[in-house]
Amino acid sequence: MDPGSKLLCLVALLPVTFAQTPPAPPSDSPAPPSVDVMADVDPHPDTAVPDPMALIPAPVIAAPPAASPAPATSPTAAKRLFGVIPNYRTDQYQQTYTPITARQKFAIARSDSFDWPNYFLLAGNAVQAQVASKGFTHNGSIEGFGEFYARAFADQIIGCYLTEAILPSLLHEDPRFFRLGTGSFLHRASHAATSVLVVRTDDGRSRIAISELAGNAGVVALTTLYYPDSQSAGGAAERWGMQIGNDMISNFLAEFWPDIKKRLPILKHHTGAPTT
Numbered sequence: 123m124d125p126g127s128k129l130l131c132l133v134a135l136l137p138v139t140f141a142q143t144p145p146a147p148p149s150d151s152p153a154p155p156s157v158d159v160m161a162d163v164d165p166h167p168d169t170a171v172p173d174p175m176a177l178i179p180a181p182v183i184a185a186p187p188a189a190s191p192a193p194a195t196s197p198t199a200a201k202r203l204f205g206v207i208p209n210y211r212t213d214q215y216q217q218t219y220t221p222i223t224a225r226q227k228f229a230i231a232r233s234d235s236f237d238w239p240n241y242f243l244l245a246g247n248a249v250q251a252q253v254a255s256k257g258f259t260h261n262g263s264i265e266g267f268g269e270f271y272a273r274a275f276a277d278q279i280i281g282c283y284l285t286e287a288i289l290p291s292l293l294h295e296d297p298r299f300f301r302l303g304t305g306s307f308l309h310r311a312s313h314a315a316t317s318v319l320v321v322r323t324d325d326g327r328s329r330i331a332i333s334e335l336a337g338n339a340g341v342v343a344l345t346t347l348y349y350p351d352s353q354s355a356g357g358a359a360e361r362w363g364m365q366i367g368n369d370m371i372s373n374f375l376a377e378f379w380p381d382i383k384k385r386l387p388i389l390k391h392h393t394g395a396p397t398t
Contacts, residue, residue: 199301201233203372203379208237211286212376215300221324222298224291230298231287235279244274273348280344281365285337294324295333299373303380314373318366338365 199212210233248270255270286297299317302310321331342361346353349361 199376200379200383202237202239203375206239206243207375208234208240209372209376209379210234210237211298212373213298213300215302219322219326221296221326224287227290227297228283228287231282234286235282240278244278245271247274273345276348277341277345281338281341284340285333289333289337289340293332295329295331296322296324297333299376301377303377310377311374314377315370317373318369334369335366338362338369341365 199209199214201208201210201212203209210230248267251274252267252270289295290297299314300322302313304310317331318334319331320328321334322328339362342358342365345361346358349357351357
């Protein structure tokens, strides 16, 4: 090896030759203290870790409101006077007025027209009219009875539908008669009589009973087609007055029929009412 190569090898070995490893610590020197990161943690804590859900306040559920007592209902008016005469347009007097619909007005007229006792009552009216008009035999006996019965039935239907359904629906009037049931006799009797002249409207106000007064006039006008004797002005006025009078009597009976029924011994026994 030439001298130059030897010099290069010597230079390369110099860092290795002079590199010193750090001296080992003497055996009697104390070791550095070790730090225990879990030393400060209490393995048995006195208090448990709080549940996060427990910090959320429980919802307050309000108690349902106490049910209000049901309002007292007034007694229902009888729908048949004496058990046979249809009386569907009568209702008990209302402290707070509740109107009825046009459908309900037509239902009243239908019940007053076609309730089953009517067929027997109209037969009696037909016989009465036939006898009053020149006698039963003179007016055709049994054959003539059918004509008088048809007239009575037509009167019933036209009168009920015109005064209880058609005109009250068009004029927004209430066709019902409101029975008082309490008070003096004169007060209740005057109420029954004036109810054919004063009526309640669907909004609760009071006014002249156009359906009753004009309706009965319309009934007289229509029925003159089969009542030749009432085609005169005098005859028409008489039949109109009789219609109004019949409605007053009907109201009077509707007002006092429950009182009459309580005082008749036979009806007390039939209805189970206590005797006085």
